[in-house]
Amino acid sequence: MGPIWSSYFGNCHSLLFMMDAANPTQLSASCVQLLGLLSAEQLAEASVLILFNKIDLPCYMTVDEMKSLIRLPDIIACAKQNITTAEISAQKGTGLSEVLRWLQDTHRTDRRLPGGEP
Numbered sequence: 303m304g305p306i307w308s309s310y311f312g313n314c315h316s317l318l319f320m321m322d323a324a325n326p327t328q329l330s331a332s333c334v335q336l337l338g339l340l341s342a343e344q345l346a347e348a349s350v351l352i353l354f355n356k357i358d359l360p361c362y363m364t365v366d367e368m369k370s371l372i373r374l375p376d377i378i379a380c381a382k383q384n385i386t387t388a389e390i391s392a393q394k395g396t397g398l399s400e401v402l403r404w405l406q407d408t409h410r411t412d413r414r415l416p417g418g419e420p
């Protein structure tokens with residue numbers, strides 16, 4: 303689906319990017335997709351939440367090891383966007399309240415910006 307994501311960039315204020323924390327073999331491909339999104343001009347102002355999903359499943363790597371492997375701290379430091387990360391299980395509901403809080407906070411901030419909806 304990656305090649306057509308840019309069709310959905312217009313007027314995008316928040317970006318939720320989900321990575322599979324139970325499948326480190328997809329890490330490098332996910333990282334390439336993420337870097338492509340972060341460098342897209344239309345997403346320069348977006349707030350970004352990177353979700354590590356499926357933390358309920360056993361895995362031979364920790365999320366911290368995955369973050370380190372893709373050099374996520376460097377990516378966050380160099381990105382134009384404000385980037386937050388969260389560890390979740392969409393299936394068990396773990397961490398979803400944090401995601402909702404992020405969405406609320408991000409939306410609230412957007413409305414305070416000039417041009418934000420009343």
Ligand SMILES: Nc1nc2c(ncn2[C@@H]2O[C@H](COP(=O)(O)OP(=O)(O)OP(=O)(O)O)[C@@H](O)[C@H]2O)c(=O)[nH]1
Pocket residue numbers: 322355356357358359390391392393394
């Ligand atoms: N255990 C667990 N399963 C999940 C979770 N979130 C989604 N799934 C399951 O994962 C399956 C979908 O797999 P995904 O990897 O999300 O699907 P996909 O992105 O289309 O597949 P890939 O491109 O191969 O990763 C469904 O059976 C979901 O029920 C989770 O947090 N924990």
